[in-house]
Amino acid sequence: MDQAAKKALKAEFKAKRRVALCASLPMPLAQLKALFSFLDRTDAPPCDHSLTQTRVFLNQQGLASELVVPWLNEHGGYCDCEVLANVHDEVGDLIGWHLDEEP
Numbered sequence: 001m002d003q004a005a006k007k008a009l010k011a012e013f014k015a016k017r018r019v020a021l022c023a024s025l026p027m028p029l030a031q032l033k034a035l036f037s038f039l040d041r042t043d044a045p046p047c048d049h050s051l052t053q054t055r056v057f058l059n060q061q062g063l064a065s066e067l068v069v070p071w072l073n074e075h076g077g078y079c080d081c082e083v084l085a086n087v088h089d090e091v092g093d094l095i096g097w098h099l100d101e102e103p
Helices: 003-024 029-039 052-061 065-074 080-095
Strands: none
Touching: 003 080, 029 052, 029 080, 052 065, 052 080
């Protein structure tokens, strides 16, 4: 397989992964990005190794935690700091790597 074919296959794989990830999101991208910003705010309490602050945000936004939390867990977010680190790593390409960027 030549280099161009490998590059095309890789691009196709990434595109399919992106579509699948977008389809699996339990909330709009803008709200997911807002969750990351909420968790990363300067006055955020230290992570208590739970999803306390994530649940506060979900309640404030009227989002169903029973739908969102399993998705976050599936992507490595078992506590607030893991949501910010691991889940953001999974979706950074979708929302922008810097929280102040437009998606």
